[in-house]
Amino acid sequence: MTARDGVSLEARGLTRVYRRGSEEIRALDGVSLTIRRGEFLSFMGPSGSGKTTLVNLLGCLDNPSEGELDLAGRSIFGGGKILGERDLTRIRREVFGYIFQNFYLIPTLTVRENVALPLAFYRKPGVEGEVERLLGMLGMEHRMDHLPGQISGGEMQRVAIARALVNRPEILLADEPTGNLDTKRSAEIGEILQELNRNAGLTIVMVTHNPGLARLGGRLIEMRDGRAYES
């Protein structure tokens, strides 16, 4: 996928409304923003401010109630179009890598197998040897045959990062990647993300409560009441 003008993601008036009985919750309220290729963008904000909802929409994990989203110039959402699970999955596996607060490593698989897991379902051409290369790059080559239960939280998140990158995504979405880590490990993960952005040119969209981590990105957006405010 090649961006026509260097724009990776473009959202216009993205809105997400949830209904709980008769109550209507406006989790996201007409957010518009543009993310360029190679950017490191952080979203901050209190709980319930809509940052995760926005990242879910940007990462094609959900359909918006209103608004439009273009991915590298290609229209994904818009004009009332609702994408099914299969279509969303096809987009996700081509474009995105995801990391989460809780790592979600499979406890019975080794570090190497966890990283290789996405390749069991979808494999982009030219990713041979990517598992070992990424684990080496993230300093995990000596832990390849360990089980997740035998490594630290920081190492688990490194494995989750390697897993997210194994199919060479264009955009890495990180939802509270250091939420379960201490300060030292958080800083290590922050450095890794920064290096991936600087050296590999990876576009990173991150949600965090950690101001120090948020400042690592070149761009910070604050979320309040479902609206986005660029700092």
Added chain:
Amino acid sequence: MISRFQIAYKNLLRKKTRTLLTLVGIMLSSWVLVSLLGFNRGYEQALNRDIDNMGYQLMVMAKGCPYEAATMMLQGGTGLRYIEQSMVDSIVDKPEVDKVTPILMQAFFDPNKGDGGGIAGYFGIDPATFPAMKPFFRFRQGGWFRDDEAFEAVMGYEAAELEQREVGDMILVPEKNVQLKVVGILERTGTQDDGTIFAPLKTLQKISGIDKITTIGIKVKKDADSAKLEAALYQLPDVQVVSFTQVKETIMKLISTARVMVLSIAIIALLIAMVGVVNTILMSVLERKQEIGILKTMGAMPGDIFRLVWTETLILCASGGVAGIGLAFLFARLSDILVRRILPYAPGGELVAIDMRIACLTLAVIVVVGLLSGIYPAWQAGRVRPLESIRSEG
């Protein structure tokens, strides 16, 4: 890299006890099913073999219950009725008859047999006609009697093994305090003959103090009208004619009721095991809901997840099935002994005959039923939405 099979296999290892218990359930139902199918085949084969090895197709005996008579002939028994030996002469001339042999069956209580004593079955046979009826008999040691009044015995394979007899040994006829010299030991035939002790007819008549016989075995000429011969034999006074084809049909009818019952139990056991499979896989899917959602964020399609969960079911059912079949092969002899204790009449030889065809059929049934059981949990897993799994994130 890692295959879907490896992922499924390792998923099952997460809850080892639960997986093991489910496997045991499938294994037991597979064991029951394969043993039952083996019995179904083995019993009929053994019965056919027993009847073929009788060497004759018709028996003439004193009037009484035909089932009792047939069982007596096949298995030995007490409370025998007798017929005159002269009746042989009136049968041998009939045009349909090929060969005829008179037999005296005697059952003596042997206090030294088994734990609390047991019945020792003796067949008084005519050395001139009986061996011709059983041309397939082979001797492990020795041979037939020297003359038709000799105090000699030929022992079936199991009878000799049980009493640890060799040719030249003397055996004591229980109740009668008469000794017979063992002159021959037969090879195993897989029939009731293996447990029988044969003596010359005249000798056994002398020992028993009876100058009559219990049975006349008749071999019908090839292509002769057996029904016509039966009708003619019924004209003889106070006899009944037993055809082994009828005996077989009657026994199979009696056995079929038991077979239906056991088959029902096997099906119920199979269904219970499959409910266990559904429960195990469904629980596993519910526990891994978040993880399945994450697999979908990584690019797994609903069909991929469906196949992954289905593979888990397949691994469970195939391994449980194979283990159950292995157990059935391993304990076939034990099943044989148990079935023999339960059944009123059991033919000789292998009663639970399991072969590769039955093993494959059972495995196929277990796997197909297992895969059907796995459809619902796999479908549920395929429907998990990634967003549901990560909503708790913040």
